[in-house]
Amino acid sequence: MSAADLSRCSLNSATVKHASLTELVDAAAAAGLGAVGLWRHQVQEAGAEQAARAVAGAGLRVSSLCRGGFLTAADEAGIAAALEDNRRAIVEAATVGTRELIFVVGGLPAVSAPGQGPRPDAGPGDRDLVAARARVADRIADLVPFAAEHGVRIVLEALHPMFAADRAVISTLGQALDLAEPFPAETVGVVVDTYHVWWDPQLREQIARAGREGRLASYQICDWILPLAAEPLNSRGHVGDGYVDFAAISAWVSGAGYTGDVETEIFNEEIWADEPVATARTVGERYARYVRPYL
Known part of the structure; x- marks a missing residue:
């Protein structure tokens, strides 16, 4: 039997959270994967130029x-800090x-x-979900020209509704596409x-819409497993271990x-405890079995 084609399979560094950049790159290359997804703290520790050399040197x-x-701040200082940090992120991506800079837009200012819980001094306006979403739109407009100058696309990520309070005030792909709509598709896209x-x-309909609008910028995979962990964010599992219909979703993404x-992105304490090479091999095996046949 010939080896599976893993050229489109990417290992996100969050899946091997405790690995260094070198260990991440070595694990992905040893498993025959084609790419890695990076997180900013790792890039900053290594230096962006050195990180780029390490990835390219491994053929990835x-x-x-x-x-x-994290664009929902309502005060001038918070808005200025968010814009400064995101401009740094755009430069780091370039x-x-x-081209693809994933954006988690942020939760309510009350958080x-x-x-964590709400701030003791949080007022009614800090819980205004509609206003928070409007500020996200304003900050995207502020950042689009800078992103375009650097050839980087702002990629909006919808998070499950249970994270609306603290991490992302957009919960569906449709909401992400509505936010992206006023801007050029090459500068603002979405991730599934x-x-x-x-x-x-x-x-299905929103993935098709993303394809029609040219905004489908990234496909990230992992499974939904039960019971949920005490920290729900860490309740992700390897593809095939839970309840997600990867055949259907992958076919929709391909059809778009x-x-x-x-990109396999998993937050899970048990998986983080595994050796990076073993995790990378499992990522490749699960991609080959559950995802690639439908792309």
């Missing part, structure tokens, strides 16, 4: 950079060699920190992350014209 691509975003959107009854990398 950078499929995306995570993450920009330097490591990816003290992701995963199976963990966050598999439940959406409009998913997506030909880019397929």
Whole structure:
């Protein structure tokens, strides 16, 4: 039997959270994968130029950079800080060699920190979901010219509704596309992350819409497993271990014209404890079995 084609299979660094950049790259290359997805803290530790050299030296691509975003601040200082940080993220994405900068847009200003309770001084306006989404749209408009100058695409990620308070005030692919619509498709796109959107009854139609509009910028995969962990964010599993219909979603993504990398991004304490090479091999095996036949 010939080896599976893993050229579009990407290992997101979050899947091997405790690995260094070198260990991430070595594991992906040893498993025969074609790309890696990077997180900014890792890029900053290594230096963006060095990170780019390490990935290219292993014969890999950078499929995306995570993450920009957190755009919902209502005060002038918070808005200025968000814009400054996201401009840095755009430069980092361009330097490591990816067009795709994943944006998690941020939760309500009432939240003290992701995963934490509300601020003691939070007022009614800090819980205004509609206003928070409007500020996301305003900040995207502020950042689009800078992103275009650097050849980087802002890639909006819808998160499962249980994260609306603290991480992302957009919960569906349709909402992400509505936010992207005023801007050029080459500068603002969307990501389909199976963990966050598999439940959406409009998913097929919205993936098709993303394809028609030329905004389908990334496909991230992992499974929804039960029971949920004490930290729900870490309730992701290897593809095939849970409830997501990868055959259907992958076929929809392919049918919408997506030909880019397929990035496995898992947050899971047990998987983080495994050796990076073993995890990378499992990522490749599951991609070959559950995803690639439908692309």
